[in-house]
Structures are given as structure tokens and as C-alpha cells.
Amino acid sequence: MSALHLTISGPVAEIRLDNPEKLNALTVTMLEALESHCAAIERDSDVRSVIVTAEGERAFCAGADIEAWSKLSAAEFARHWVRNGHRVFDRLARLSKPTVAALSGHAFGGGLELAATCDIRVMAPGATLGLPEANVGIVPGWSGTQRLRRLLPEPVIKEMALFGRRISAERALGLGFVADVSENAREAAREIALGAAKLSPRAVEVAKNMIHAGAGEDSAALIEALGSAAISASEDSDEGVAAFREKRKPIFAGR
Structure with missing residues (x-):
């Protein structure tokens, strides 16, 4: 069973990462489930908006599960892991419904790239953003240097990817990357999603x-x-x- 679930309540669909023991790190089965859930949401005309959330307060998503990719050859890593992740994230980014990410905890690497696919984001005050891939000898692979570049200034991305620094919720708000900072990011995201559901x-x-x-x-x-x-x-x-x-x-x- 995948640790990524879809729940539909009225006009709002919720995609929830549920792997808190591993800081909601993304696995192959979670990516497959995300792609399937996006297709289901697109087919459901009753769904008007979407929120992307995660279990636990420590991390929204710590990125890709190192056990899922560390044993792949260089060709397999590029051909399958990176390309498949791009395809799935693009699927979420291009949903016809408005999407809101609720970051109750840290969003690192693939987790930050996942949050970037949503239309807007809400963060908890203690949550931070980062691109720590260089710590394990790799680079951002799921649009951290591409889609994220359209949402954040180049020096800020370099600060995270080249210098290993984290960005606070307050700074992310000032940069326009997040729409709001809230103690209850999940509920704040739901309120925003419900507001969108009332529009044409x-x-x-x-x-x-x-x-x-x-x-x-x-x-x-x-x-x-x-x-x-x-x-x-x-x-x-x-x-x-x-x-x-x-x-x-x-x-x-x-x-």
C-alpha cells in the first residue's frame, strides 16, 4: 500500500503524504500513487480545488527516499528516477484545478520541488525550505533548477543549492513564494481551497x-x-x- 493517499471531501480533494517515520520521503510507489491520484482528480468534475498535505509536523517532505535511488546505475538514475519524477510532478503542476500546498514542516529537495508544483503555498512558522542534494553528492533533479527558478530569484536558489542554506517561512513569505504563514498550515490551506471552490x-x-x-x-x-x-x-x-x-x-x- 502506498504512503500517499487521496481523500475527497465535497469540492476539495486532499493529496496526503503519509510516511512520517521517514519524514515523508518520496518512494517509487508514492510517485506512482501521485500520478494516479492526479488522473482521478482531473476526471472528477465535482472537485473544484486541491490541497497537498503531509502527516507529521517535522517535515512536509524531506525529498526522495535515498533507498529508492542510491543503488541505481547512472543511466537508470537519469533515465527512470529523474524523468519519472519530472513526469509525475508535471502532472500535478498542470492540473486544471487550483492547488494549494500546506507545509506544516520542512520541505527539502524533492519536497520543495513538490511544493513548487502547486499554485500557492502556506507554511508553518517553524518550517524551512532547502535544496540539500549536494550533501549526498547529487543535484536537484525534479525541477529544482527549472520550475523553481520561475518562482524564486536565482540568488536564493543558489543560496540553497550551492551553499546549503535554508529559507525561513518569513523570508519565503517576503519573497512571494508562500501566500501565508500560519500555525495551522493545513487548515489555512483548506480555507483557501474552499474559497477557490466557490468561484467559476x-x-x-x-x-x-x-x-x-x-x-x-x-x-x-x-x-x-x-x-x-x-x-x-x-x-x-x-x-x-x-x-x-x-x-x-x-x-x-x-x-
Whole structure:
């Protein structure tokens, strides 16, 4: 059984890391479950928003479980572990529903990269952020030098990745990386998610797509998705489909 669960309560879906003994370090089965849960959320039209949380107060996620990757060859590490992690994290980042990460504890390495996939974040006052990969002789591999670069200034990322320094919740708030600092990050994230659930889901989805396209997050697919949505609502599209089914030439009116 995976230590990553999906719970849906009304319009809010909660993805919860549940491996507190290992500081919620990510394993292969947890990544597989995350990908499956993202697909389930996308299919569920009743879900309006998503929160990503974790059990325990010590760590939101300490990164990737070293036992899951340390015995891989260099080729396997690059080809499978890094690429698979990227694919799964991209899946979460590109959900059509708004996402909020609740960081009740520290977010290091892959845990910080996981938090970065969400649209906004809430942190507990004592939580910190870090990219400690150099301590074990590796580098950030799940977008810590890419997606995170769009969310934080370059010197701040270098501070974490090159100098091993941690970023406090207060500083993260000042940098705009987190939306709020709260003693109960999970409840604060839920309140934000419930607020999003009251908005027009189509307007929220399209706004998220537009923002992501502008930021370079899967921009090619998003541009085509937005264009396809617009054209599919046209009379010409209805006429084209009808003509195909009736085996005749379409008569387009340009509407």
C-alpha cells in the first residue's frame, strides 16, 4: 500500500503524504500513487480545488527516499528516477484545478520541488525550505533548477543549492513564494481551497492555463488547448461534425 493517499471531501480533494517515520520521503510507489491520484482528480468534475498535505509536523517532505535511488546505475538514475519524477510532478503542476500546498514542516529537495508544483503555498512558522542534494553528492533533479527558478530569484536558489542554506517561512513569505504563514498550515490551506471552490470552475481553469502559458509551463499544449476550446464552441465546429456524420460537404458560416 502506498504512503500517499487521496481523500475527497465535497469540492476539495486532499493529496496526503503519509510516511512520517521517514519524514515523508518520496518512494517509487508514492510517485506512482501521485500520478494516479492526479488522473482521478482531473476526471472528477465535482472537485473544484486541491490541497497537498503531509502527516507529521517535522517535515512536509524531506525529498526522495535515498533507498529508492542510491543503488541505481547512472543511466537508470537519469533515465527512470529523474524523468519519472519530472513526469509525475508535471502532472500535478498542470492540473486544471487550483492547488494549494500546506507545509506544516520542512520541505527539502524533492519536497520543495513538490511544493513548487502547486499554485500557492502556506507554511508553518517553524518550517524551512532547502535544496540539500549536494550533501549526498547529487543535484536537484525534479525541477529544482527549472520550475523553481520561475518562482524564486536565482540568488536564493543558489543560496540553497550551492551553499546549503535554508529559507525561513518569513523570508519565503517576503519573497512571494508562500501566500501565508500560519500555525495551522493545513487548515489555512483548506480555507483557501474552499474559497477557490466557490468561484467559476471554468474561469479558474482558463485563468490558470493563461498564467501558465505566459510563464512557460507547458505553453505549447496550453495554447493549443485554449484555441481548441474556443473553436469547439463555434457553429462552424458543430457544422463540420454534423457534415462528417451525415457524409456531406460542410457549409461554414464563419460563426
